[in-house]
Amino acid sequence: MGLRERKKVQTRNALIDAALELFLTQGYDATTIDQIAARVDVSPRTFFRYFSSKEEVALSPPADSQEIFLAEFAARPESESPYTALSQAMRAMIGTLRDKEPAEAERFMRARQLVEETPHLLAGQMRLLMDNEKRLVAEVARRQGTDTGDLLPQFVVSIFTGLGMVCYTSGPQGFDIMAKRLDDVLKLADRSLRPGWDLAAAAVSSPATG
Amino acid sequence: MGLRERKKVQTRNALIDAALELFLTQGYDATTIDQIAARVDVSPRTFFRYFSSKEEVALSPPADSQEIFLAEFAARPESESPYTALSQAMRAMIGTLRDKEPAEAERFMRARQLVEETPHLLAGQMRLLMDNEKRLVAEVARRQGTDTGDLLPQFVVSIFTGLGMVCYTSGPQGFDIMAKRLDDVLKLADRSLRPGWDLAAAAVSSPATG
DNA sequence: TAATTTATGTCACTGCATGACAGATGACAA
C-alpha cells in the first residue's frame, strides 16, 4: 500500500474521529463542517471529498457494520433456516466488531452512542437498513425457494429488523452487553414464534391466491 | 371559525398540495422552497412559518395518519390483547382515511406515493414512527401490566412496526389494496406467532434471570 | 372608527453542499 493510499485512510479516520468527538460533546447540529475540517487541518472542501454529507461521516461506522452483517449472512451454511442464519449473522457481526483493533472498535461504539441520541441520525441509519433490506430479502427468498416479490421473505426480514431495533435501542453499552441483549431478544422471539415459521412450507399450504 | 383561521388552513393545504405536485413531477431534491411558495403566492419566509422544513411539508399527511392510528389504538377496548388492539387500530386507521373528503384522502395517497419513492422521506417517516414508538410501548406495557423498561412491550411494538412496514412498502395503490395487503400480512403473522405471545404470562413463566 | 393582535414580506445572515480551476504532492519511468 503506497504512501498516498495510507494518508487517505489516515485522513478519513481522523475526520471520523474528529466529527464523533465534536458531535458527542457539542451536539450534532451545533457542530459545523468547518470545525471538523479545522481539527484535522484540511479545508472544508476536502471534507466533502471524503464524505458526501455531514450525515455520512457519522453513519460511516454503522454502514460498515451493516456490510459486515451482510457478509456474515451470505456466509451462513445453507442448512440453516433463513431466520436462524439471520440471527447467527447478527451474533457473528458483534463478535467481528469486538475483535477489531481497539481504535476501530471504539469508533463503532462512539458512533452507536451518537446515533442513538440523535434522531436525525437514527433516521439516517434506518435508511441504510432499508437500502440493504432488498439484498436481505433476495437472499432470504433464495434460501426459501420463494420469489422475491412474495410476502413471506419480506415478512421474515421485517420481523428480524424489528428484533434488531429492540437490541439496538437500549442505551450506551459495550459489545458484551449488546450481545447479551441480543440473546435475550432472540430467546423472546423463540418463545413467540412457531417452529418453521420462516420456511416456505407454511405459506405454500395456503389456498391459491384469488 | 374566523376568517383568519380559515385562511391559515387554506394556505397550509395549498402549500402541501403545491409541494406534493412539484415533488411528484420534478422530484423532491429538484424542487425548491421558492418554487413551492411561488405557486401559492406567498413568500418563501412564510412557507417556513407553516412548516419547519422542506421535509415536514411532505411528511405532514403521514404524521397526521400516525396521530389517527394512535388515537384509534388508545380507543381499543381493554379486553383486546396488545397485538390485537394494534392490528385493529391499523385497520381502523385505513378506514378513517378512506372516509375523509376526497381532497384530503387524495393528499394522503399522494404523500404516501412520494414517501415511498424518496429514500430521504422514507427515513423521515421512520423517525416519526420511532417518535411515537415510546407512546406505543407505554400503552402496550400498561395493557400487559408490565414495566415500560421491559423487553416484552418493546418486542411487541417492534414486531408490529415490522408488519406495518411490509404492508406500507408495496407500490402505489389505493386504500382498498392497502387494506387487503394488511389483511394478508396479519394472516401471515397469525400463522407465525404462538397464541398469547403478546401477553405478559408467557414471559413470567420463564425461569428467573441469571 | 380606533386600538390591538397576528400574519406576512423584506432583508440579512449562517451553514450545507457542489462545480470549476489552479497549485501541490505522491507515483512512476528513464
Added chain:
DNA sequence: TTGTCATCTGTCATGCAGTGACATAAATTA
C-alpha cells in the same frame, strides 16, 4: 535524480435550506 503524469487539495464562486429582526398589512375586538 529528474521529468512526466495522475491525483489530491485549497481557493473561489454559487445555490439552496433555514432563521432572526423589523416593518407592514390584515383581521379581531371594542
